Amino acid sequence: MTETRHSAVETRGPTGTLERHGPIGTQRDKGPGAADGQEAEALLRQARASVDPELRAAIASLPVSMRRIALYHFGWEHADGTPAEGNAGKAIRPALVLASAAALGGTGARAAAVRAAVAVELVHNFSLLHDDVMDRDTTRRHRPTAWTVFGDADAILAGDALQALALRLLAADPHPASAAAVTRLADCVVELCAGQHADTAMERRGPDEVTLEETLAMAEAKTGALLGCACALGGLYAGATEEDVEALDAFGREAGLAFQLIDDVIGIWGDPCRTGKPAGADLAVRKKSLPVVAALTSGTPAAVELAELYGVPYEDDKEELERIALAVERAGGRDWAQAKAADRMARAMHELSRAVPDPEAAGGLLSLAEFVTRRST
Amino acid sequence: MTETRHSAVETRGPTGTLERHGPIGTQRDKGPGAADGQEAEALLRQARASVDPELRAAIASLPVSMRRIALYHFGWEHADGTPAEGNAGKAIRPALVLASAAALGGTGARAAAVRAAVAVELVHNFSLLHDDVMDRDTTRRHRPTAWTVFGDADAILAGDALQALALRLLAADPHPASAAAVTRLADCVVELCAGQHADTAMERRGPDEVTLEETLAMAEAKTGALLGCACALGGLYAGATEEDVEALDAFGREAGLAFQLIDDVIGIWGDPCRTGKPAGADLAVRKKSLPVVAALTSGTPAAVELAELYGVPYEDDKEELERIALAVERAGGRDWAQAKAADRMARAMHELSRAVPDPEAAGGLLSLAEFVTRRST
Numbered sequence: 001m002t003e004t005r006h007s008a009v010e011t012r013g014p015t016g017t018l019e020r021h022g023p024i025g026t027q028r029d030k031g032p033g034a035a036d037g038q039e040a041e042a043l044l045r046q047a048r049a050s051v052d053p054e055l056r057a058a059i060a061s062l063p064v065s066m067r068r069i070a071l072y073h074f075g076w077e078h079a080d081g082t083p084a085e086g087n088a089g090k091a092i093r094p095a096l097v098l099a100s101a102a103a104l105g106g107t108g109a110r111a112a113a114v115r116a117a118v119a120v121e122l123v124h125n126f127s128l129l130h131d132d133v134m135d136r137d138t139t140r141r142h143r144p145t146a147w148t149v150f151g152d153a154d155a156i157l158a159g160d161a162l163q164a165l166a167l168r169l170l171a172a173d174p175h176p177a178s179a180a181a182v183t184r185l186a187d188c189v190v191e192l193c194a195g196q197h198a199d200t201a202m203e204r205r206g207p208d209e210v211t212l213e214e215t216l217a218m219a220e221a222k223t224g225a226l227l228g229c230a231c232a233l234g235g236l237y238a239g240a241t242e243e244d245v246e247a248l249d250a251f252g253r254e255a256g257l258a259f260q261l262i263d264d265v266i267g268i269w270g271d272p273c274r275t276g277k278p279a280g281a282d283l284a285v286r287k288k289s290l291p292v293v294a295a296l297t298s299g300t301p302a303a304v305e306l307a308e309l310y311g312v313p314y315e316d317d318k319e320e321l322e323r324i325a326l327a328v329e330r331a332g333g334r335d336w337a338q339a340k341a342a343d344r345m346a347r348a349m350h351e352l353s354r355a356v357p358d359p360e361a362a363g364g365l366l367s368l369a370e371f372v373t374r375r376s377t
Numbered sequence: 378m379t380e381t382r383h384s385a386v387e388t389r390g391p392t393g394t395l396e397r398h399g400p401i402g403t404q405r406d407k408g409p410g411a412a413d414g415q416e417a418e419a420l421l422r423q424a425r426a427s428v429d430p431e432l433r434a435a436i437a438s439l440p441v442s443m444r445r446i447a448l449y450h451f452g453w454e455h456a457d458g459t460p461a462e463g464n465a466g467k468a469i470r471p472a473l474v475l476a477s478a479a480a481l482g483g484t485g486a487r488a489a490a491v492r493a494a495v496a497v498e499l500v501h502n503f504s505l506l507h508d509d510v511m512d513r514d515t516t517r518r519h520r521p522t523a524w525t526v527f528g529d530a531d532a533i534l535a536g537d538a539l540q541a542l543a544l545r546l547l548a549a550d551p552h553p554a555s556a557a558a559v560t561r562l563a564d565c566v567v568e569l570c571a572g573q574h575a576d577t578a579m580e581r582r583g584p585d586e587v588t589l590e591e592t593l594a595m596a597e598a599k600t601g602a603l604l605g606c607a608c609a610l611g612g613l614y615a616g617a618t619e620e621d622v623e624a625l626d627a628f629g630r631e632a633g634l635a636f637q638l639i640d641d642v643i644g645i646w647g648d649p650c651r652t653g654k655p656a657g658a659d660l661a662v663r664k665k666s667l668p669v670v671a672a673l674t675s676g677t678p679a680a681v682e683l684a685e686l687y688g689v690p691y692e693d694d695k696e697e698l699e700r701i702a703l704a705v706e707r708a709g710g711r712d713w714a715q716a717k718a719a720d721r722m723a724r725a726m727h728e729l730s731r732a733v734p735d736p737e738a739a740g741g742l743l744s745l746a747e748f749v750t751r752r753s754t
Contacts (some may be wrong), residue, residue: 008632009723032665063577131535134530153511153577155572156533160540164570168563171556179548182559192442193534193541201442218515222478 036256040371042096043364046115047095054118055088057071058165070156073129073146087141092372093120093230099249099364100234103268103356113237115173116181120230122166123185127226128190129159145217163189177236184236188229195221202288207296208308215293216257224256231365235355247355254348255369261341262373264289265334268325280321283328284314295333345373389424413507417472420741424472424494425465433467435542445690446535449497450506450523464518469749470497477625480733490614492550493558500562501541504569504603506536508684511577540566547675554613560643561613565606572598579665584687592670593634601633610741612732624732631725632746639720639750642711645702659699660705661691667717671712679708720748731753 035189056310059070071077075087094117101113130135132145133155137144147155170182198218202210204306231252267289282289289295295306306327309320328334348369382675435741436447448454452464457523461625464577464614471494508514509522510532526533547559574593579587610620643673665673672683683704705711725746735738 014667044626062567065571065574066567071477126537130533153573156507157574158501160537164544164563164566165536167541167548168560168567171559171563173545178556182548183545186541186548190439190443190538190545193538194442197442197531197534217739235548302534358476 015288037367037374039363039367039370041100043095043368044371047093047098050086050098051091051094051117051121054114055121056168058118058122062161063156066158066161069146069154070162071189072126072139073158075141075143075258079144079149087140088341089124090123091121092368093124093226094118095368096120096227096230096252096365098235098367100231101238102234103236103238103361104244104248104363105238109238110259113234115169115175115296116177116233116237117230117303119166119170119185120226120233122162122169123189123192124226126159126189127196129155129162131196133159134196140234144194147299149200168188175237176288177233177239181233181236184229188225191221193223195223196226198222205288206290207286207307210288210293210296211298212290212293215288215290219260219290220253220257223260227256228252228261231324238353244355247351251348251351251355251365251369254344255293255372257373258341258344258348258369261290261337261344264291265332265337265341268292268301268328269334273293278305280318280325283321283324283365286310286314291328291333291337294335294336294340295328298331298333298336300331302327341373345369383663385538389455394418402642403727414744414748414751416740416744418471419472420476421748422470427475428468428471428492428494430464430493430497432498434507435499435546439538439542443538444529444533445532446523446527447502447539449526450502450517450535452520456521456526463519465498466518468498468658469745470501471495472745473497473607473629473742474602475609476745477608478615479608479611480615480738480742481617481621482615485617486611486615488553490584490611492546492552493610493614494553494557494607496543496547496562497610498605499539499546500566500569503536503543503566506532506539510536511751541592549578552614554610554616556669558610558613561606561609563717565602568598568602570601572596575599581739582665584663584665584684587665587670589670590612590625592665592667595628596635596637596667600637601630604633604636605629617653617732621732624728628725628728628732628742631721631728632749635718635721635725635746636749638714638721642714642718643667645669645705646711655700657695660698661703663691664689668705668710669712671713671717672705672708675708675710676714677702677708683708718750722746 034048055074056076059067059074059076062070066079068081071081072079076082078084097117098110099114099119102110102118105112123289128140129146132140133147133152137145138148143288144156147156150158167182167186170178170185172178173181175181195218198214199222202215202218203238228249229252234246235248240248264282268280268291270279283292292306292310296303296310308322309327313322349366352365352369356365359366400586432451432452436444436451436453439447445454445458448458449456450663453460455461474490474494474497475487478493479487482489506518506523509517510524511528514522516656522532523535529534544559544563547555549555550558552558558730575591576599579592579595606629607627609622613623617625641659644664645668646655647656660669669683669687673680673687683701686701686704691697726743729739729742729746733742736743
């Protein structure tokens, strides 16, 4: 759930290929239309169109005080309550639910799974509302975050209400997968909480006090868990076997890890014109992102230099940021992240082929996984 | 959920009768043993004994980071992780779930409803964790609140996890009432959020900007809703009709309102030896409690004096607190609260008699309702 900080990435058009470092997951079989991201963009548009009516109806069912904050957060209202054009995000998670249901159960399962897609989107936004309060992030999807507009208390309460709404929506669904879906989504919420805890706890520690293993575990809980859950819920709504549901969960988790690795690379070397945040933004706040921790724990001379640089707070010194970026690169952090992302995508493809052996049926999920990990570095 | 601020009230022994103002709800038929509170105390002890094993197992299922905060909050661990004797509260809500199930379905239904009782207790504690963060309350059940020990972020996350755990527990229950119970409890969470929002919003406004109607609505959402939901869930687990479930919900809500009215009276005139908080504590923080708002909106000369006094922040002036308490009393706030509490208890009894016509079967719920509203003023 970290990605939306790079908000401009979310709204830009078709992205370029990873020219400088080669494509991620080149060992995969490409599904139809996956190569250029057009299929993924169509799936995202369709997911947004399928989900929005029920999502808006769910928000409309809230008491007026909670509704107002939620409508603002989703970009459907301005702070003064007047209608806004809306930018509720890329709908990656709902698209994964629907593509997963379609892959295993066809259009009927996709239609039945819309409610599950709405629930996943509600949980994602509950976590964004709360994370922004905790992280004191002031911008989300190009707008002031809810807590900066309504205060901490209201942002916390609106998040609480969205979590309840998500689980309620699934519980009230007469679909036979309802109870299993609530259980799975609630488990995912607990994992998201543990991931956010690990993230905030790690950020408080020194550069030499964080292991790569725990950083990966944190990224899996914070980002992988909900992508995995989205895929698993789609499988549940398609009546998939427990084994296939687990494989879909693993597919989403691995793709989520690959995504986070690439997202972290962008946070260091990303082109600000493309990403909407300046190169080195993560370095300026001394974020212990995956490439940084890989570099710090590499045992290289550059790691020692990096630890020294990272131990001192940033003071508007762009040359220093370049020195840090170079140290991360020389310590192997960038290559490691690229290789690891490719590795995770390969694992994701393997899990996908287990759950959905037919490449034609797997095409949608494949193109979505490629889309979220295809980023310019 | 406001009551636990008067934390000493929760742990004191059998309470006295309302000698100075007469008993609340004197028009009711007394169930066996209800008069002296002994039956209620036995029911609370039994509820705690029935609920604790499953509650502890649910907490134990959390990831270690969330578990630690929850164990501290429930009083089962000290801040350093060593075991504590524990004071998880009076278990009023679990006792209402179990008594409600027993009233309509006997011992079998009571046994089946333990999980619902645990879920209600988890939701109650989720709301306490979050409310304490928002209200900056530093003490809960005689101990520093979780956010003062672990920080805001961890208290928010632990609350989030407890909400998820509560709804998950019900959803994973093979009992036929499972889905309806999740739906109802999730709706209650949304109502709790709206109630807490109203409370914080009202506290920010001036003394002449709050109506009695909205104060009552806030109290119903903040306190009545979860007591009502507890009773309703007990009914659902006993296989009660929709009509009876609604009557049980209304019983719990009305009793909850009566409880809040008495609690607010204690917050102004309460004996500090009995309540653990000094008389006038609510007045010192200029709390817009029910008797105060009733006084402020009474149209009496004392109301004008009260508004003037309440508009100025408290500055360690005990005589001023006495003047304010007197103004509330002269404006009729105290009498109104007493009469309204009696009225609400009468309504509660009426709803109870609809759902459980047999006075013998209704005895447990009756004694619990009496217990929570029998307070020394």
